[in-house]
Amino acid sequence: MHNKTVSELSAGLHAGAFSSEELTAHFLRRIESHDGQLNSFITVAGDQALAAARAADQCLASGTAGPLTGIPLAQKDIFCTEGVRTSCGSKMLDNFISPYDATTVSRFNDAGMVMLGKTNMDEFAMGSSNETSFYGAVHNPWQLDMVPGGSSGGSAAAVAARLAPAATGTDTGGSIRQPAALCGLTGLKPTYGRVSRYGMIAFASSLDQGGPMTRSAEDAALLLQVMAGFDERDSTSVDTPVPNYSAGLNDGLEGLKIGLPKEYFAEGLDSHVAAAIEQAIDAYRKLGATIVDISLPNTHLAVPTYYVVAPAECSTNLSRFDGVRFGYRCEDPVDLTDMYKRSRGEGFGAEVKRRIMVGTYALSSGYYDAYYLQAQKIRRLISDDFRRAFADVDVIMGPTTPTVAFGMNSHSDDPVAMYLSDIYTIAANLAGLPAMSVPAGFVDGLPVGLQLIGDYFAESRLLNIAHRYQQVTDWHTQAPAAFS
Amino acid sequence: MALDQTDINTIAHLARLQVDEGDMEQYVHNLSDILGFVEQMNGVDTSNVTPMAHPLDATQRLRQDVVSERDQREKFQANAPQVEDGLYLVPKVIE
Numbered sequence: 001m002h003n004k005t006v007s008e009l010s011a012g013l014h015a016g017a018f019s020s021e022e023l024t025a026h027f028l029r030r031i032e033s034h035d036g037q038l039n040s041f042i043t044v045a046g047d048q049a050l051a052a053a054r055a056a057d058q059c060l061a062s063g064t065a066g067p068l069t070g071i072p073l074a075q076k077d078i079f080c081t082e083g084v085r086t087s088c089g090s091k092m093l094d095n096f097i098s099p100y101d102a103t104t105v106s107r108f109n110d111a112g113m114v115m116l117g118k119t120n121m122d123e124f125a126m127g128s129s130n131e132t133s134f135y136g137a138v139h140n141p142w143q144l145d146m147v148p149g150g151s152s153g154g155s156a157a158a159v160a161a162r163l164a165p166a167a168t169g170t171d172t173g174g175s176i177r178q179p180a181a182l183c184g185l186t187g188l189k190p191t192y193g194r195v196s197r198y199g200m201i202a203f204a205s206s207l208d209q210g211g212p213m214t215r216s217a218e219d220a221a222l223l224l225q226v227m228a229g230f231d232e233r234d235s236t237s238v239d240t241p242v243p244n245y246s247a248g249l250n251d252g253l254e255g256l257k258i259g260l261p262k263e264y265f266a267e268g269l270d271s272h273v274a275a276a277i278e279q280a281i282d283a284y285r286k287l288g289a290t291i292v293d294i295s296l297p298n299t300h301l302a303v304p305t306y307y308v309v310a311p312a313e314c315s316t317n318l319s320r321f322d323g324v325r326f327g328y329r330c331e332d333p334v335d336l337t338d339m340y341k342r343s344r345g346e347g348f349g350a351e352v353k354r355r356i357m358v359g360t361y362a363l364s365s366g367y368y369d370a371y372y373l374q375a376q377k378i379r380r381l382i383s384d385d386f387r388r389a390f391a392d393v394d395v396i397m398g399p400t401t402p403t404v405a406f407g408m409n410s411h412s413d414d415p416v417a418m419y420l421s422d423i424y425t426i427a428a429n430l431a432g433l434p435a436m437s438v439p440a441g442f443v444d445g446l447p448v449g450l451q452l453i454g455d456y457f458a459e460s461r462l463l464n465i466a467h468r469y470q471q472v473t474d475w476h477t478q479a480p481a482a483f484s
Numbered sequence: 485m486a487l488d489q490t491d492i493n494t495i496a497h498l499a500r501l502q503v504d505e506g507d508m509e510q511y512v513h514n515l516s517d518i519l520g521f522v523e524q525m526n527g528v529d530t531s532n533v534t535p536m537a538h539p540l541d542a543t544q545r546l547r548q549d550v551v552s553e554r555d556q557r558e559k560f561q562a563n564a565p566q567v568e569d570g571l572y573l574v575p576k577v578i579e
Contacts, residue, residue: 095563096563097562097563099556099559099560099562099563191539192538192539192540193539193540193542206537206538206539232547235544235545236538236542238540238542300524301524301525301528303521304521304522304523304524304525305522305525307518307521307522308522308525315499319500322500323565324564324565324572324574325560325561325563325564325572326560326563326564327563327565328565329565329566333575334575335575335576335577336574336575336577337500338575339574339575340500341496341497341500341501341502342502344499344500344501344502345501345502345503345504346502348501350507350510353501353503353511354511354514354515354518356499356501357492357495357496357499357501357511357515358515358518358519360495360498360499361491361495361515361519364495364498370526371522371525373535374525374526374528374530375522375525376535376536376537377528377530377533377534377535377536378525378528378530378533379535379536380533380534380535380536381528381530381533383536383539414517415514415517415518416517416518416521419521430539431539432538432539432540433539456539456540
């Protein structure tokens, strides 16, 4: 049962091959028996899941079920869930029970999906290896001494290990696509504003975007259908119609123009990863696509720009954690300042504190123009690179990451080296463009991700392009041996 | 950009973060590295570039000034470290 995709499970549930309660119990047993090796869940909500599954079975029996009714799902622990702890991977929120559901959560609940639990993540989504979580590192199911990527590393590991059929993630600089690549999943970061940020704990508000992490593009389309749409509770939610994401999955790719940015194949890219990507491009040629060499000349500025914009917004967003209204409070504060400083000093981990301090510095008097304003201007240059590219091509392709999964603890003393693992993913966040990662082979037994970047609101086209590739390849169907 | 301990103390105070003495050297080192890294932005001529605040250049959506939330104070305060009579308690501010 656990090797089936969401679409296959949906067919099985509607045909009565198994019930949602059986399916949910099966995944809960797998979490129980396998997650000790992975640490992919922070909280398992077994009782609530079984209750939701029984309700779903009633809908299936009465004929009121939708396509996703009764299918289990894991939520990244950044999405607020009423009545189930939402920790964001931090000691700061270890005791936080949200009084409301995130829009993404209530939309999935309304669709009848069954939440298995909350997945592990880098603390406040700040990390690329899932090693900054207060709840311990997550292990990559393909090789347990490797990182799963981050920050949505728990979601990626859980879906890759067949502990959940699908999961949600969030992507501020690559946090859906990079772990999807490192764990062999299909991950989609939608256009900024397409998916509501309401109840998704904020890291960098002008970059954050939620999206699905699944085992196929077909499944990603089903989940995005639920997640996408206008939400008046999110001030940057975009009010444009949501297309049927599954309708065009099988459209032909004849005449598709694929742009390959030379900057994404330059120094720093592992040669074996490069070879896998070139093979994927070849597959697209055979599907009728035309390959065009392009340039995104400001690519090298994306990571430095991001590490001003994201910390600046993080330092502002995380000022809400003050030990007064919710979250961790230190013991015996002597006065208010002591309470703020020690609650935050003790409640946040090292990477979060580093980023708050970088952001505080970049926004402080006398430095704002040199850092934040300059970064916002370069952000425009990066965005203009894409605008020019999309005048000539339909989609941009390249590697999702410069290497396959790296060893645990290998970058822990060097934040800048860690930041460079997001070198190909960050620009899409700065520009607000939709982007995906799809499995495109293996190097030394570890998955390689092919990145697809589309023009604004081109999610349907991206899903179509990914789906057609998955019909002629089987990288996305492979499971790590220990978890198959 | 090389920072020293005084800089870190100033930044940590602005951010209201307690930094343990034992971690100080690492913060000096890491933050200097990060700021050194982002200095790659300095050489770029952006004199005629408009800063980008929103990817779609959207503007703030406004709504009618009417009550849209119901009172859920008790539910919200269930998460607070210390409350009394519906108020959040903090250490004494005024002597």
